[in-house]
Structures are given as structure tokens and as C-alpha cells.
Amino acid sequence: MNARQLMIIQLVNERGSISVGELAKITEVSEVTVRQDLNMLEKASYLKRIHGAAVSTESDDVQARMHARFPLKQDLAEYAASFVKEGESVFIEGGSTNALLARFLSNNKDITIVTVSHYIASLLKESQCEIIVLGGLYQKSSESVVGPLTRSCIQQVHFQKAFIGIDGWHPDTGFTGKNMLRCDIVNAVMDKGVETFALTDSSKFGHIHPYPISHSHHFSHVITDSGLSTEYQEILEQRDTRVHIVPDRPLKAG
Structure with a gap:
């Protein structure tokens, strides 16, 4: 997991939800790259994807939190x-x-x-x-x-x-x-x-x-x-x- 993906996890957990566009601006990469990151992070159960945004999983997983x-x-x-x-x-x-x-x-x-x-x-x-x-x-x-x-x-x-x-x-x-x-x-x-x-x-x-x-x-x-x-x-x-x-x-x- 790279520094950008760790930042995305942190932002999602802090805010509860955040749009793909805002994540792209904050991390200074394209929306395509953000979506690729979100796909990977969702598969690893760090967050959930919804249309145009990512939301916190409210997970009990200690390592993720x-x-x-x-x-x-x-x-x-x-x-x-x-x-x-x-x-x-x-x-x-x-x-x-x-x-x-x-x-x-x-x-x-x-x-x-x-x-x-x-x-x-x-x-x-x-x-x-x-x-x-x-x-x-x-x-x-x-x-x-x-x-x-x-x-x-x-x-x-x-x-x-x-x-x-x-x-x-x-x-x-x-x-x-x-x-x-x-x-x-x-x-x-x-x-x-x-x-x-x-x-x-x-x-x-x-x-x-x-x-x-x-x-x-x-x-x-x-x-x-x-x-x-x-x-x-x-x-x-x-x-x-x-x-x-x-x-x-x-x-x-x-």
C-alpha cells in the first residue's frame, strides 16, 4: 500500500464519505487513478464504493482502523x-x-x-x-x-x-x-x-x-x-x- 492510498483511507475514515473528484484534487492524481485505488481498497475491506464517492465501512477491523x-x-x-x-x-x-x-x-x-x-x-x-x-x-x-x-x-x-x-x-x-x-x-x-x-x-x-x-x-x-x-x-x-x-x-x- 502506498502513501496516497493510506491518505485516502484516512480521509474516508475522518469524513465518513468523500467524492472521487475531491480525492483526486487532494492527492493530485487523476480520477481514473483514484478509482483504481478505491477498487483495490474496497477489495481489501478498507472502505466501500458508491457512485462517485467512497464511504467508511464502519469496520471493527483493528488493523484497518x-x-x-x-x-x-x-x-x-x-x-x-x-x-x-x-x-x-x-x-x-x-x-x-x-x-x-x-x-x-x-x-x-x-x-x-x-x-x-x-x-x-x-x-x-x-x-x-x-x-x-x-x-x-x-x-x-x-x-x-x-x-x-x-x-x-x-x-x-x-x-x-x-x-x-x-x-x-x-x-x-x-x-x-x-x-x-x-x-x-x-x-x-x-x-x-x-x-x-x-x-x-x-x-x-x-x-x-x-x-x-x-x-x-x-x-x-x-x-x-x-x-x-x-x-x-x-x-x-x-x-x-x-x-x-x-x-x-x-x-x-x-
């Missing part, structure tokens, strides 16, 4: 890693930013990572840290486990902090998710009463999805980027959630 806004997600993950102390056990749920967080923590042999994500476990197979992979019903699309067995496992293990990926937040609904079974697992983690972090880029805010998260327990922290509106930040902090804004990378000269 990793390409969208990668430098930003890397910065969020690195910032989140600074909250983890020597000797701690931490729960890392799933998703692309959490996978990058796990990678940042992976070479610390004094940290234990508890996860439902087989993708994260596979990513860390050469790591120095201890990894506890919970059991349950395997969801192929997200490479995570869910269901009653996973809930039972969560009740049997202990950790000091939990890092959760979210799909949406709105003042009227709070945090929400797209997958009922994954939201159920997140709520089981929240019920343990540990320090919790919603780790996500700002594009998720303002969106409502079907399944509620954390109605009984609020998130201790939100780690996100400067795209979060001041209004939303104030509402979250009024609800006793501390908001951490990770600064943008400085622009390189020249």
Missing part, C-alpha cells in the same frame, strides 16, 4: 501510557488506539496487561510484560472476546486501571457503543470501580450509538485531542470526568 489518523492515535496512546506505574496491572479493552497503548507498555516487564483483545495479545507476543488474555465468545470482526464467560473472567481478575475505546459521546446520552456485547463487557469493567480512561480521538464526540456505556459509573478520565469542543469539555468535567487534551504536534519548518 489503525491507518486512520495514525500519528494522532500514537500521541494519545503515548500520553495514556504515562498514567501507568511500575508494578501495576491494567485492563486494555480493544481498538486501534488501545493497541498502540499496549505497544508503548509492552517492554516494561513490571507491568501486567489484561485484555479481551486477541489482536493486542498477538501484537505483544515478543513483549517483556505479562499478558493475561481473557476467555469468551470470539468475535472475528473485532478479534475480541465477549459474553457471559468474559464477564466471569473480569470478575476473577484484578487491575488498577482500565483503558476503554468508545464509539460515541453526546451530552444527552453519555458514552455509547455500536456493539451490544462489547458494551456489556465494558460495563462489567466499569462495575469493578477502578480508575477508568476513555481513550479516543475527538471525532467520536457528538455521535450517538444504540448501546449505553457507563450509566452506573462515570469515566474517571477522557484522553483526547484538541478537536474536542470547549462546550463538551466543560460538560464532561461537570460530570466529574477529568479531560486531558493531548496537544497537536508542532508543524515542521519547511
Whole structure:
């Protein structure tokens, strides 16, 4: 995959949909070349084609989502890693930013990572840290486990902090998710009463999805980027959630 195709994936995921003509202008190639790129990317399940445009697949595939806004997600993950102390056990749920967080923590042999994500476990197979992979019903699309067995496992293990990926937040609904079974697992983690972090880029805010998260327990922290509106930040902090804004990378000269 070349740099232009990575840029197309990023644009489609950021905007939800974008026309072939606009992609051609941004990438400075012909519409014919863009269509060829879109055909290849659709076959690889990175996006979907519609007449004259490309749209996001809303995919749970972690590797595909990793390409969208990668430098930003890397910065969020690195910032989140600074909250983890020597000797701690931490729960890392799933998703692309959490996978990058796990990678940042992976070479610390004094940290234990508890996860439902087989993708994260596979990513860390050469790591120095201890990894506890919970059991349950395997969801192929997200490479995570869910269901009653996973809930039972969560009740049997202990950790000091939990890092959760979210799909949406709105003042009227709070945090929400797209997958009922994954939201159920997140709520089981929240019920343990540990320090919790919603780790996500700002594009998720303002969106409502079907399944509620954390109605009984609020998130201790939100780690996100400067795209979060001041209004939303104030509402979250009024609800006793501390908001951490990770600064943008400085622009390189020249």
C-alpha cells in the first residue's frame, strides 16, 4: 500500500464519505487513478464504493482502523501510557488506539496487561510484560472476546486501571457503543470501580450509538485531542470526568 492510498483511507475514515473528484484534487492524481485505488481498497475491506464517492465501512477491523489518523492515535496512546506505574496491572479493552497503548507498555516487564483483545495479545507476543488474555465468545470482526464467560473472567481478575475505546459521546446520552456485547463487557469493567480512561480521538464526540456505556459509573478520565469542543469539555468535567487534551504536534519548518 502506498502513501496516497493510506491518505485516502484516512480521509474516508475522518469524513465518513468523500467524492472521487475531491480525492483526486487532494492527492493530485487523476480520477481514473483514484478509482483504481478505491477498487483495490474496497477489495481489501478498507472502505466501500458508491457512485462517485467512497464511504467508511464502519469496520471493527483493528488493523484497518489503525491507518486512520495514525500519528494522532500514537500521541494519545503515548500520553495514556504515562498514567501507568511500575508494578501495576491494567485492563486494555480493544481498538486501534488501545493497541498502540499496549505497544508503548509492552517492554516494561513490571507491568501486567489484561485484555479481551486477541489482536493486542498477538501484537505483544515478543513483549517483556505479562499478558493475561481473557476467555469468551470470539468475535472475528473485532478479534475480541465477549459474553457471559468474559464477564466471569473480569470478575476473577484484578487491575488498577482500565483503558476503554468508545464509539460515541453526546451530552444527552453519555458514552455509547455500536456493539451490544462489547458494551456489556465494558460495563462489567466499569462495575469493578477502578480508575477508568476513555481513550479516543475527538471525532467520536457528538455521535450517538444504540448501546449505553457507563450509566452506573462515570469515566474517571477522557484522553483526547484538541478537536474536542470547549462546550463538551466543560460538560464532561461537570460530570466529574477529568479531560486531558493531548496537544497537536508542532508543524515542521519547511
